[in-house]
Amino acid sequence: DPKIIQKPKYLVAVTGSEKILICEQYLGHNAMYWYRQSAKKPLEFMFSYSYQKLMDNQTASSRFQPQSSKKNHLDLQITALKPDDSATYFCASSQDWEGADTQYFGPGTRLLVL
Amino acid sequence: LAKTTQPPSMEAYEGQEVNVSCSHTNIATSEYIYWYRQVPHQGPQFIIQGYKDYVVNEVASLFISADRKLSTLSLPWVSLRDAAVYYCIVTLSGGNYKPTFGKGTSLVVHP
Numbered sequence: 081d082p083k084i085i086q087k088p089k090y091l092v093a094v095t096g097s098e099k100i101l102i103c104e105q106y107l108g109h110n111a112m113y114w115y116r117q118s119a120k121k122p123l124e125f126m127f128s129y130s131y132q133k134l135m136d137n138q139t140a141s142s143r144f145q146p147q148s149s150k151k152n153h154l155d156l157q158i159t160a161l162k163p164d165d166s167a168t169y170f171c172a173s174s175q176d177w178e179g180a181d182t183q184y185f186g187p188g189t190r191l192l193v194l
Numbered sequence: 195l196a197k198t199t200q201p202p203s204m205e206a207y208e209g210q211e212v213n214v215s216c217s218h219t220n221i222a223t224s225e226y227i228y229w230y231r232q233v234p235h236q237g238p239q240f241i242i243q244g245y246k247d248y249v250v251n252e253v254a255s256l257f258i259s260a261d262r263k264l265s266t267l268s269l270p271w272v273s274l275r276d277a278a279v280y281y282c283i284v285t286l287s288g289g290n291y292k293p294t295f296g297k298g299t300s301l302v303v304h305p
Contacts, residue, residue, distance in 0.1 A: 084237075115237075123238065123281075123295035136292070170237045180291040181228060185237025 083107045084186035086171050091191045093161050100147075101156040101189045103171030111135075111177040112154040114146060115185075118167035129154055130177035161193045198282045203300045206272050214267045214299050216282030221262050226287045229256065229267045231278040232298070238281065241267065277303045 087102040105112060114126040128136040132148040143165075145157045158165060168190045172183040199217040206212045218227065226245050230238040242249055242256045244265070249256045255268045269276055279298040285291055 122297055123232075123293075125293055130289075135289070138292070172237065178289045180289055181226065181243060181285075181287050182240060185239065188235070188237055 082187070084171060084173060084184060086169075086186040086189050088189060089187070091189055093191065093193050095161060095163060095193060097161050098157065098159045099161060099191070101158070101169050101171075101191070103154050103156070103186060105152050105171070105173040105184075105186075107173055107175075107184060108152075109173035109175050109184075110151065111174045111180060112148070112152075113172040113174075113180075113183060114154065114156050115170040115172060116167045117170065117188075118164075123170070127154075127156075128177065128180065135177055158191075163193045166191055166193045198284055198296055200280070200282050200296065200299045202297065203302065205302045205304065207304045208273055209271055212269045212272050212276070212301060214269070214280050214282075214301070216265045216267070217263065218265065218282070218284045219263045221284050224286055225284050227256070227258060227262075227265045228283040228285070228293070229254070230281045230283065230295075231276075232281065233278045238295070241280075243287075272301075272303050274303050274305065277301055 084105045093099050111130045113128045117123040126139045127146045143159045147155045168188040170188045171186040174183045228243045229241040232238045242254050244256045257266045279300050281298040283293045
């Protein structure tokens with residue numbers, strides 16, 4: 081059974097629209113993260129959360145907003161989508177934020193913005 | 195934070211041992227070395243981490259030079275399933291972990 085679920089697997093959006101990427105982890109972890117990987121750039125660390133609180137934000141744009149409704153959920157809302165946002169977005173988790181260096185990654189959501 | 199340099203690609207045959215090198219000449223005394231791998235359409239997978247000397251686990255071994263400027267990931271008896279991009283990351287540990295993934299080393303395994 082998958083321990084980190086990301087939905088949807090594929091997503092196509094139009095420029096200017098808004099989408100929410102879903103992430104749920106069933107590892108009992110307390111820390112969760114978002115990464116982005118595009119064809120033009122290597123895997124980039126975006127956000128880290130611990131016990132539903134934002135710990136680190138490496139994303140310059142406010143169009144990217146994590147949302148945590150439960151400890152094992154960390155969704156990513158992206159507003160005013162641009163073609164440059166096209167990428168695969170990976171969610172990850174670790175037991176604790178203090179142990180952030182041992183992260184488990186989800187399968188990713190591939191986003192294409194037209 | 196330290197920058198890493200890896201060969202862009204490597205090739206091997208099944209059953210061979212593969213050694214992937216990583217240069218991190220500016221590594222700070224507080225930084226650790228991590229290795230991940232990623233197969234297409236999947237997220238990265240943690241392989242091993244170390245600070246100095248030699249580390250081994252059930253998947254791989256990691257040798258770190260005495261000056262810590264070079265590390266080598268060793269994969270014994272590679273199979274087709276080991277074909278992936280291997281990333282060497284140097285960063286602080288724990289809550290200060292901020293990985294910077296480069297282009298990695300693409301390992302091709304031939305039957």
